[in-house]
Amino acid sequence: MAEKAIGCARPTGSVVGEAPPAKEKTTATEGKEVAVSKIMVGRKAPDFTAPAYHKGEFKEIKLSDYLGKWIVLCFYPGDFTFV
Amino acid sequence: MSAVAAKYEEFQALGVEVMSVSVDTQFVHKIWDETELSKMVDGGIPYPMIADAAGHLGTAYGVYDDEAGVDVRGRFIIDPDGYIQGMEVLTPPVGRKVEESLRQIKAFQHVRETQGGEVTPSGWEPGKKVLKPGPDLVGHVWEVWKPGDE
Numbered sequence: 001m002a003e004k005a006i007g008c009a010r011p012t013g014s015v016v017g018e019a020p021p022a023k024e025k026t027t028a029t030e031g032k033e034v035a036v037s038k039i040m041v042g043r044k045a046p047d048f049t050a051p052a053y054h055k056g057e058f059k060e061i062k063l064s065d066y067l068g069k070w071i072v073l074c075f076y077p078g079d080f081t082f083v
Numbered sequence: 084m085s086a087v088a089a090k091y092e093e094f095q096a097l098g099v100e101v102m103s104v105s106v107d108t109q110f111v112h113k114i115w116d117e118t119e120l121s122k123m124v125d126g127g128i129p130y131p132m133i134a135d136a137a138g139h140l141g142t143a144y145g146v147y148d149d150e151a152g153v154d155v156r157g158r159f160i161i162d163p164d165g166y167i168q169g170m171e172v173l174t175p176p177v178g179r180k181v182e183e184s185l186r187q188i189k190a191f192q193h194v195r196e197t198q199g200g201e202v203t204p205s206g207w208e209p210g211k212k213v214l215k216p217g218p219d220l221v222g223h224v225w226e227v228w229k230p231g232d233e
Binding site: 006008009010011015016017038039040041042043044045046047048050051052053054055056058059061063064066067068069070071072073074075076077078079080081083 | 084087094097098099100101102103104105106107108109110111112113115116119127128129130131132133134135136137139140141142143144145146151153154155156157158159160161162163164165166167168169170175176177178179184188191192
């Protein structure tokens with residue numbers, strides 16, 4: 001059974017709608033390179049690719065694939081917690 | 084997250100895609116959905132549940148607590164051009180109110196549709212009074228809007 005490889009969650013190092021920085025600094029292992037420009041309303045959202053579970057399937061989500069739509073992105077502390 | 088799922092159709096009606104993110108893997112998301120959330124919401128969670136195992140996304144969005152090793156509660160409204168229009172960050176014990184996210188999205192959509200020609204005062208809901216910024220309004224907001232008008 002062929003399964004698409006899905007990498008770990010990582011910011012692309014850029015904001016949505018823009019190419020990642022030209023310098024090669026976007027590999028999965030370079031955890032210290034992920035900091036991007038300050039998060040701020042009125043500024044572009046940090047782009048990312050990440051694995052996800054969606055209605056019975058595992059897939060990779062890329063935020064910039066959703067350009068043209070409104071997005072609500074909700075972080076929460078953890079599965080099987082109480083609130 | 085089940086509260087958001089329960090209102091998913093309202094988000095869809097507004098053309099909004101929902102995504103959730105925690106440090107749990109996609110495998111844990113699957114089991115949580117199957118064993119618990121699907122019993123709280125018909126059909127289970129309808130939107131993608133993203134795995135941020137190393138907290139990289141949370142870090143990029145300023146919501147990763149590296150001492151606790153979790154993403155705290157953070158909700159971001161991103162417009163069709165990719166700009167963050169709203170963010171709300173809470174410590175873990177208190178949940179968000181989904182209706183408030185829907186209200187804010189409707190308000191941001193109204194502002195966008197009028198290209199900023201109309202802005203929405205405190206507590207605005209669709210159909211309520213909007214303000215039209217301009218030189219004439221400066222110092223005269225009190226004539227057209229006051230607390231309680233929402």
